[in-house]
Amino acid sequence: MLPKIDWDFARADIHFATHGLHPYPARMIPQIARRLIEMYSLPGDKVLDPFCGSGGVLVESMLRGRDSFGIDINPLACLLARVKSTPIDPELLMSYWEKLRAGIEKDIIAARFKQIKVKVPDFSGTNIEYWFKPYMIEELLIIKRHLDEIGKEANLGTKKIREFFNVCFSNTVRVVSGAKKREFKLYRMPKEKWKKYRPNVFEVFKNRVNDSIRRMGEFYELFMGNSLKAKAEVFEADTRKMFTKEFPEEARRQLHEESIDLVVTSPPYGDSRTTVAYGQFSRYSLIWLGFDKKVISEIDKKSLGGNTREKNLDSKILIDVLSRISEKRAADVKSYFVDIEECLDKIYKVVKNGGHACFVLGNRTVNRMKIPTDEIIVELGSRYGFDHVATFHRRIPSKRIPWKSSPTNIPGQKVETISKENIIVLRK
Numbered sequence: 001m002l003p004k005i006d007w008d009f010a011r012a013d014i015h016f017a018t019h020g021l022h023p024y025p026a027r028m029i030p031q032i033a034r035r036l037i038e039m040y041s042l043p044g045d046k047v048l049d050p051f052c053g054s055g056g057v058l059v060e061s062m063l064r065g066r067d068s069f070g071i072d073i074n075p076l077a078c079l080l081a082r083v084k085s086t087p088i089d090p091e092l093l094m095s096y097w098e099k100l101r102a103g104i105e106k107d108i109i110a111a112r113f114k115q116i117k118v119k120v121p122d123f124s125g126t127n128i129e130y131w132f133k134p135y136m137i138e139e140l141l142i143i144k145r146h147l148d149e150i151g152k153e154a155n156l157g158t159k160k161i162r163e164f165f166n167v168c169f170s171n172t173v174r175v176v177s178g179a180k181k182r183e184f185k186l187y188r189m190p191k192e193k194w195k196k197y198r199p200n201v202f203e204v205f206k207n208r209v210n211d212s213i214r215r216m217g218e219f220y221e222l223f224m225g226n227s228l229k230a231k232a233e234v235f236e237a238d239t240r241k242m243f244t245k246e247f248p249e250e251a252r253r254q255l256h257e258e259s260i261d262l263v264v265t266s267p268p269y270g271d272s273r274t275t276v277a278y279g280q281f282s283r284y285s286l287i288w289l290g291f292d293k294k295v296i297s298e299i300d301k302k303s304l305g306g307n308t309r310e311k312n313l314d315s316k317i318l319i320d321v322l323s324r325i326s327e328k329r330a331a332d333v334k335s336y337f338v339d340i341e342e343c344l345d346k347i348y349k350v351v352k353n354g355g356h357a358c359f360v361l362g363n364r365t366v367n368r369m370k371i372p373t374d375e376i377i378v379e380l381g382s383r384y385g386f387d388h389v390a391t392f393h394r395r396i397p398s399k400r401i402p403w404k405s406s407p408t409n410i411p412g413q414k415v416e417t418i419s420k421e422n423i424i425v426l427r428k
Ligand SMILES: C[S@@+](CC[C@H](N)C(=O)[O-])C[C@H]1O[C@@H](n2cnc3c(N)ncnc32)[C@H](O)[C@@H]1O
Pocket: 024, 025, 026, 027, 028, 029, 050, 051, 052, 053, 054, 055, 056, 057, 071, 072, 073, 074, 077, 237, 238, 239, 240, 265, 266, 267, 268, 269, 278, 302, 303, 304
């Protein structure tokens, strides 16, 4: 008998190298991505993550010598995925940082002594004052102005440097804001705590930069130590639109039919109100990074299950589940699976014959009923011609459970959440 493989990785360091650059909800742990990449692909193969989030699959693909592609609708996810999978020499980062640090520090001191006036852009409709105190806004604006200057005078290779520091900045925004830490939804800290809360914005930024340069150094060393120099590319796009005109041209060129050896992905859970609210999580980072308010407000609507959709789905398991939950929730769950099915169709097309598609996700509960998403994916996948190879299980250590909110959205009121992840392997 084969020894049982341990998929729990309970004591694994999931933050090593660039994996720990910035938080992101419901991350796939690098150890699972790595194992799937090693089991189902070879060096030189192409890997796709059609819901790449912060890009852990891309980082692991690079470190195993596989070129990879990531797709995500969330611009913050795309920024994180790009930065995490772009090796930069830490000495180069240090040289930029020394100049930046001196300039920012000088301006922050001058602003504190009212020697310079900081121009505040139009933040209307963002409710920014609720989450940031006036001094925070002023100092964040000074840092951002310096980051925007990176590369203005220099060569084209500076985009990756600016994006690296933008990730440190996004982290700073998260730390100094009045949002409760360790929550992926936006809840403000209690009034009394907020009154006394006075973090030193520049100190926070400095710490984030130093920590991030160290992590990038670790990634750079691992990458340089691998003789196969793999590349990663990230597309801000909707996976449902693959192969259509609405998909970016460059992505269409790279992701044509039968172009991918392996898909490794963790799709969203659907229903941002009760599971992971990617829009809320990203909101203030994106506002501060200067993204369009409309783009930000549409993230959750664009996410799988974000719009009501109706279609007859060929899944007995799903039909049975839908008949046991309330009509309103059944419509939400169905919309999600209509979207999932559309993605399975695209994923089937993009994978080469004999290639694999691996999905990592837990089964969520609706109206106290477990939705067997793993079985439904296997059933829907088989309609397109996917064979079910295996489903592995991982127990999630309690502190890493992807979300802990209640369906009523009342903070503190907990219900059963996801404590087990399924790893579904399909073959074309
Ligand atoms: C569970 S997260 C992925 C996390 C990722 N594995 C990581 O380690 O960071 C799911 C991702 O799917 C993205 N997403 C949702 N709907 C999408 C769509 N229609 N097309 C592409 N990405 C989508 C979300 O923005 C989110 O980043």
